[in-house]
Amino acid sequence: MGSTSLPWLSFLLLSFLQLSWVVNGRNLSGSSFTLIKRDLYHSSDSLIKEVKALVGRHPERLTMETVSAENKGYIADILVVTYNHVKEIADNVKFRILLSFGQHGRELITSEVALRLLRILSEEYTIPNLDLVSLNNILEKLVIKVVPMENLNGRKLVESGDLCERRNGRGVDLNRNWSVDWGKKEKDYDPYEENPGSAPFSEPETQIMRKLTQSFSPHIWVNVHSGMEAMFMPYDHRNTTPDGFASDIMRAMLEDLNHRHCQNRCLVGSGGGSVGYLAHGTSTDYMYDIAKVPMSFTFEIFGDSEASSKDCFKMFNPIDLATFNRVINNWCAAFLTIFETGPRWLDKIRSEVLSNSDRWVSIDSYPDEELVGGNNKGRKMEVIDFGMQELRTYFRLFLVSSVLLLFMFCTRISKSKSRLLLSSASL
Numbered sequence: 001m002g003s004t005s006l007p008w009l010s011f012l013l014l015s016f017l018q019l020s021w022v023v024n025g026r027n028l029s030g031s032s033f034t035l036i037k038r039d040l041y042h043s044s045d046s047l048i049k050e051v052k053a054l055v056g057r058h059p060e061r062l063t064m065e066t067v068s069a070e071n072k073g074y075i076a077d078i079l080v081v082t083y084n085h086v087k088e089i090a091d092n093v094k095f096r097i098l099l100s101f102g103q104h105g106r107e108l109i110t111s112e113v114a115l116r117l118l119r120i121l122s123e124e125y126t127i128p129n130l131d132l133v134s135l136n137n138i139l140e141k142l143v144i145k146v147v148p149m150e151n152l153n154g155r156k157l158v159e160s161g162d163l164c165e166r167r168n169g170r171g172v173d174l175n176r177n178w179s180v181d182w183g184k185k186e187k188d189y190d191p192y193e194e195n196p197g198s199a200p201f202s203e204p205e206t207q208i209m210r211k212l213t214q215s216f217s218p219h220i221w222v223n224v225h226s227g228m229e230a231m232f233m234p235y236d237h238r239n240t241t242p243d244g245f246a247s248d249i250m251r252a253m254l255e256d257l258n259h260r261h262c263q264n265r266c267l268v269g270s271g272g273g274s275v276g277y278l279a280h281g282t283s284t285d286y287m288y289d290i291a292k293v294p295m296s297f298t299f300e301i302f303g304d305s306e307a308s309s310k311d312c313f314k315m316f317n318p319i320d321l322a323t324f325n326r327v328i329n330n331w332c333a334a335f336l337t338i339f340e341t342g343p344r345w346l347d348k349i350r351s352e353v354l355s356n357s358d359r360w361v362s363i364d365s366y367p368d369e370e371l372v373g374g375n376n377k378g379r380k381m382e383v384i385d386f387g388m389q390e391l392r393t394y395f396r397l398f399l400v401s402s403v404l405l406l407f408m409f410c411t412r413i414s415k416s417k418s419r420l421l422l423s424s425a426s427l
Helices: 002-020 044-057 108-121 132-139 152-159 204-216 245-261 283-289 312-316 321-352 377-426
Strands: 062-071 074-083 095-101 142-147 220-225 228-233 267-270 295-302
Touching (some): 142 204, 245 267, 245 321
Parallel strands (some): 228 267
16 A cells, blocks of 8 residues: 555645745746846845945935835835935036836846946946046036835845736735826736726835925936836827927937937837837826926836746846846946936927926925925826826716616516516406
8 A cells, every 4th residue: 555655645746846836826837937146136135235335435425215104004115315416506406317226026137227327326336438527527417316126025025936026015016006097907907917006106115206206306207127128208008109399309318318228129109109008007107297207218128038928037137147237237328328418308398398398397296294395286187187087987887877777777667568468468
């Protein structure tokens, strides 16, 4: 009996191992997936620690703060680093840039770009053809805020083994949790990948980023992702770009960056019109439509199109040293170009659209416990936008209710006629 039971035990053991290799419905067995390259990538803790040490070594250039928020027991912390080299020039007359990295946990390469960019700004690292004198002359007129890892809780889940996780620590996609066209679901909607949360700004991470945007009033916003090579402008929830001269300038800026740093490989255009699907409730659409950031972009800095869809680490992150350094240095160079040319592009918008210049001057506030300062125009626009969504929802419910009532009414009439016929027949 002992000898005949061994094959069955082996079979059960093999079955158990195969089952244990499936995480959240993804088969992670055998050669189908790539583990995190620990020799290339920092852990989240070590990256944050290194950023803080960098700031400590360069207090004349860098400052930082950790912003926390909480919702129903779920807590999020976001580290924000500010580069502001020349303090004698008032911040409100400087060109302001806000960069966010690591919004999706599985996109580790984006936070590595943030770290190296901060090292370049601190002159601890240099890249080919970088003129430090010219760079410092450019940076004197800028204030740059960098969020190295927007989704720390989601990143922790990736590091614990769920290599395909893009959502935050409680299962919400932070790039679907903003208010513009929030909650709309396309036919190909994936509830695992694109959970928008219970309401716009339900998540502490998006609350923090909204507050930061409102207080800082950036002229340029870039949300940095990986998964492909692309430079997107609004809109994500439509397959078109905004109308007008400002939109043409944004596209021209991206085309210039594409030529200089992407060798014309990158897709350029609206996210919704280029990526192959519409995305609702994204940060870039909010930045442009509600916060009135004049140049709002989403960058996709790397993608391995040959990787299996189950091999998420390889799909979203370089796995060899040469590609790792090439991607990071190339996109750091692209950001340095933005620092140099961004003010000139904005001047073109201002000179052409002078009558609407208030659109580009400052971001209006959202006066609740999450936001600070300003007037009520931004809040009104967001409330109107959200209100229209609510009206559409109620209208749909009204139509469904009307159809149900009509059906019930017709059913009752049909039953009444049937009773009359039966009564007549019995008579």
